[in-house]
Amino acid sequence: MAKTPITMARGDGIGPEIMDSTLQVLEAAGAQLDIEEIEIGKAVYERGIPSGIEDSSWDSLRRTKVFLKAPITTPQGGGFKSLNVTVRKSLSLFANVRPCISYHPFVETDHPGMDLVIIRENEEDLYGGIEYRQSQDVMASLKIISRPGCERIARYAFEYAKANGRKKVTCMTKDNIMKMSDGLFHKVFDEIGEEYPELEQDHMIIDIGAAKVASDPSRFDVILLPNLYGDIVSDIAAEVTGSVGLGGSSNVGADFGMFEAVHGSAPDIAGMGVANPSGLILGSVMMLVHIGQGDVASKIHNAWLKTIEDGFHTGEIFRQGVSKHKVGSQDFTKAVIERLGSVPETLAVQKYAAGSGAMVMPPLKPVVQEKIERVGVDLNLTWHGTADELAAKVQACVNDNLALQMISNRGVKVWPNGQPDTFCADNYRLRFMGVDGSTVKTSQVIALMDRMNKADMNFTKSVMLNMFDGKAGFTKAQGE
Ligand code: NAD
Numbered sequence: 001m002a003k004t005p006i007t008m009a010r011g012d013g014i015g016p017e018i019m020d021s022t023l024q025v026l027e028a029a030g031a032q033l034d035i036e037e038i039e040i041g042k043a044v045y046e047r048g049i050p051s052g053i054e055d056s057s058w059d060s061l062r063r064t065k066v067f068l069k070a071p072i073t074t075p076q077g078g079g080f081k082s083l084n085v086t087v088r089k090s091l092s093l094f095a096n097v098r099p100c101i102s103y104h105p106f107v108e109t110d111h112p113g114m115d116l117v118i119i120r121e122n123e124e125d126l127y128g129g130i131e132y133r134q135s136q137d138v139m140a141s142l143k144i145i146s147r148p149g150c151e152r153i154a155r156y157a158f159e160y161a162k163a164n165g166r167k168k169v170t171c172m173t174k175d176n177i178m179k180m181s182d183g184l185f186h187k188v189f190d191e192i193g194e195e196y197p198e199l200e201q202d203h204m205i206i207d208i209g210a211a212k213v214a215s216d217p218s219r220f221d222v223i224l225l226p227n228l229y230g231d232i233v234s235d236i237a238a239e240v241t242g243s244v245g246l247g248g249s250s251n252v253g254a255d256f257g258m259f260e261a262v263h264g265s266a267p268d269i270a271g272m273g274v275a276n277p278s279g280l281i282l283g284s285v286m287m288l289v290h291i292g293q294g295d296v297a298s299k300i301h302n303a304w305l306k307t308i309e310d311g312f313h314t315g316e317i318f319r320q321g322v323s324k325h326k327v328g329s330q331d332f333t334k335a336v337i338e339r340l341g342s343v344p345e346t347l348a349v350q351k352y353a354a355g356s357g358a359m360v361m362p363p364l365k366p367v368v369q370e371k372i373e374r375v376g377v378d379l380n381l382t383w384h385g386t387a388d389e390l391a392a393k394v395q396a397c398v399n400d401n402l403a404l405q406m407i408s409n410r411g412v413k414v415w416p417n418g419q420p421d422t423f424c425a426d427n428y429r430l431r432f433m434g435v436d437g438s439t440v441k442t443s444q445v446i447a448l449m450d451r452m453n454k455a456d457m458n459f460t461k462s463v464m465l466n467m468f469d470g471k472a473g474f475t476k477a478q479g480e
Helices: 015-029 042-046 055-064 083-090 147-163 181-193 206-215 227-240 278-290 294-309 329-338 387-395 442-454
Strands: 004-009 033-037 066-069 095-101 115-121 131-133 139-141 168-173 200-205 222-225 248-252 257-261 372-382 402-409 412-415 427-434 458-468
Touching: 004 015, 004 055, 015 278, 015 294, 015 329, 033 055, 055 066, 066 278, 095 147, 095 227, 115 147, 115 227, 147 168, 147 181, 147 222, 168 181, 168 206, 168 227, 181 200, 200 206, 206 222, 206 227, 222 227, 248 278, 257 278, 278 294, 294 329, 372 402, 372 442, 387 402, 387 412, 387 427, 402 442, 427 458, 442 458
Parallel strands: 004 033, 004 066, 066 257, 115 222, 168 200, 168 222
Antiparallel strands: 095 115, 095 248, 131 139, 248 257, 372 427, 372 458, 402 412, 402 427
16 A cells, blocks of 8 residues: 655644654554654744744645644734744644543543543634734724535535444534524535435524533534634534543644544653653544555554553543543553553443544635625714714715714614613714715715714725625614
8 A cells, every 4th residue: 555645843842742642653563654854832932933833844745635733832912923823824723523432431521421622623713813903992802704604614514424434414513693604604504414314403593502412412413613612612622522632633624634632732741751642643544544554543542542441641631439540641652552452341432443644625616796786885984983973973984975873882873863871982883875875985984984084083984885686785783
């Protein structure tokens, strides 16, 4: 069998120790790998490279398209960028996959039946880092959710469920509040879901969904989440399994895959020989499935499960009466290698198809061009008086085709007929609409802004308001 080239980095803290264990297991199991090593993390940051990765390392990643990565220590303080975020974005790794499984009765857990997979969108949402200080008092972050982004991740979740014998996909959003951004994520989940009638599908509001993951995780199978909720819920789920040290994770895109442990570099136990290498070993199992060596992946996964069943446990999961042998990283690794070829007796035996390789994703659906019509504009400005005073000043500037419809503060309507009790910060949003629903020209908006500017109005932001096939591309303010 031809060797598959991969890029590997040993990382920081316990990284080199757990990578050493993982490489020993991969070799003993007969994984066919041609490994290129790169350096990432602390040493690279300290050479003054803010991304934590040298330019030359990208050449290796682009060549192999597969990255087996140990955790790194992210330096605290200004100027340094998260290496994980940089790699995810640079290589378009749009899906983060995290199986969260409890190993009852061999590892102590409050949730014996837990066996779920979190699929988190990895590129969009509030992680765009587009933030503004709109006024002295007000900060704003932009939440970006795109249709192609939703389609890719929803399709990935359904394809993943199909390929891995899962039965149900649950999407979680907050679309009762964020009707447009989360609304799109939910809507596209429903649309793509129609192509997978064999899979059970449901949607939950994220707050109750996250609570149920913590209290009753056995009800879930695959959970699909936008980026920020995915970040939070995947940590809750990993914690609930009872063993953060046991989780592997993959970040995959159309062309690239990055495989790692869920946990960090654990500097508190680095160099002591006690770290649990399981997370990275299971990350490498996901890598083997991705590169088409499913038979080797099954061999390692089953040997690992048998090791856990036989009670070989590292310190952080060792429990008197449940565990049998308290082992360090090396003895644990030895126990896994000795069990290659064995299968677990109580825990479920894993079987990955040999040679299946990375999931092939169908192309995006063709775009249907909608009719776009500009109907108004929202202008933000700094103001220290009352909303009524602001309205009076602005009314003197409106031109014949743009009427002031409402003023809001922090999303709540404060004019006309605002509530006297509403607290106002110093940034106001003024909504102007075309008179009698007429289309608005850019030149009319510019003329209005010019008049307001001459009246000494301090703009902070403007957003055009459009209709898409007759449907509003903007929400109403609370109380509007
Ligand atoms: P951590 O996951 O490194 O450690 C949390 C706790 O879990 C510690 O007590 C640690 O000893 C223990 N632990 C973690 N992995 C273990 C293992 N394999 N075996 C036994 N015990 C284990 O989280 P942290 O302390 O918040 O972060 C430490 C560093 O790791 C930080 O610099 C952080 O930025 C970085 N980090 C990196 C990644 C990554 O590279 N993917 C992910 C998370 C955190």
